[in-house]
Amino acid sequence: MARGVVSYLKGFVEKDSSMFLKSITHQSNSGSEVRFDYGSADQDLEALLKYLKMMGEYTEISEVHSVSRPAAVSGVLEESASGNGGQIKGYSVRELADDFLQDRLVAGKWKDEKTLQINVGRINAIVEIIGKDKIVGSLKKSDIVDVKKTLRQYPARRNLGHSASESLQVLMARDTYARISPNTAKAYFEICQSLIRFAYSNDDLEKDIARDIDFPAETLEEDEKHPFDPADLKAIVNGYMYTADYTGGKRQFLSAHFWVPLMAMYTGARLNELCQLGVADIQCEGDIWCFNITDEDEHQNLKRKSSKRKVPIHSQLLKFGFIEYWESRNKAVVGDASNTMLFEGLEYEKGSRWGRKVGRWYNGDGEAKANGYLDTVQIKNRGNKSFHSHRHTVIDLLRNAGVEEARIAAIVGHENASMTSNYGRGFNIQSLSKEIEKIRYDMDMEHVDYPRFLRMKDDFEPRQRRTHRVKRKQPIRKAKDAA
Structure with missing residues (x-):
């Protein structure tokens, strides 16, 4: 299991006219770095814990430590920034997804726990379809078209029962599974578009390759749940x-x-x-x-x-x-x-x-x-x-x-x-x-x-x-x- 470091910048504290940085280190399954900075340590901690809970990661919190600002703050900030700046070779779709989720939380989006849970599931589905290790800079419009095609056939209740232990390719090849509704597929694709737009806005992609791709209205004809027979x-x-x-x-x-x-x-x-x-x-x-x-x-x-x-x-x-x-x-x-x-x-x-x-x-x-x-x-x-x-x-x-x-x-x-x-x-x-x-x-x-x-x-x-x-x-x- 890959284990990276998620640095949580809890805030700056003024003491004796000098600034101190308090940080919490978490051993993460995703291998990327996430930073929360609402301006309030309590809010930051609440967001971090909610993030970890939604990601299903086991939390290990190190000792809170303090370092003086002049020597160490810039180094910690650079380390944290490396996860979402696109400057590091090999920036993966999984890392992009983690940074995107962090951005949503810091922006105060998806505050409701149920909404957060639903959207985390949708993000994970997009990562699964594209491939978690695929390099963001190598993505093309054809990759997003493939996402759209796959979502139309994506299994309903993907993480339930035996489906959770099977690969997506094996499950879909069987062709005997229930699919998500067109409206749900559209909601998943909108998350994909937001993810790509986030990568583009952070200079990880030269173009917003998902902007001109959408779900035609006719795919929503059977959107409603079916009645029982x-x-x-x-x-x-x-x-x-x-x-x-x-x-x-x-x-x-x-x-x-x-x-x-x-x-x-x-x-x-x-x-x-x-x-x-x-x-x-x-x-x-x-x-x-x-x-x-x-x-x-x-x-x-x-x-x-x-x-x-x-x-x-x-x-x-x-x-x-x-x-x-x-x-x-x-x-x-x-x-x-x-x-x-x-x-x-x-x-x-x-x-x-x-x-x-x-x-x-x-x-x-x-x-x-x-x-x-x-x-x-x-x-x-x-x-x-x-x-x-x-x-x-x-x-x-x-x-x-x-x-x-x-x-x-x-x-x-x-x-x-x-x-x-x-x-x-x-x-x-x-x-x-x-x-x-x-x-x-x-x-x-x-x-x-x-x-x-x-x-x-x-x-x-x-x-x-x-x-x-x-x-x-x-x-x-x-x-x-x-x-």
């Missing part, structure tokens, strides 16, 4: 979560694992919209139960203004025992202001908000190289399907059932270009309830049973965690009976 949906509801035939080791199951996919199947709501629901967001109007999807709470967020809405709860969710579950949570939160979420065990995070745990369990966790529920039940064409596919499935079902676009928009929270942002207020909950009942799946779901899930949950959780069992009540009550 009937075979996919049958596999989902017949997986271990709903048949209670999990055979793995001890693990924590969450009620959200059971309910959130079912709720998505019968609402078309986004992952975070469902995960951020509070107990108080399950409401009734007349005899109709509904989800109140809002951003009124401090940690509730919506994608756009039109996302704020009330969605009738489908009768199938009532048959599954959703109201009984809600009643159990409603009792549990009485008098506890810190425990008002509909689903226990979910945590708020800035990047993914409330949906992180469920999203990683359902879609897979690329960071941990772990497969998700959709992989476990063997959904085909996984690169084009995720939790968000439920949303597209619902929209297609409603359209095929003859529901007008404005009513679909009111149910799923879409922006409708032909209407004002207040369009959703024109449909009462009764009329929307009739429309949402048109969501129908032609498959047997009699086995979907929450109490059975709870028994599985108890069987596989550590003994200190015991589930409060929900007793099913028959018949299912109408909303006005519980008001």
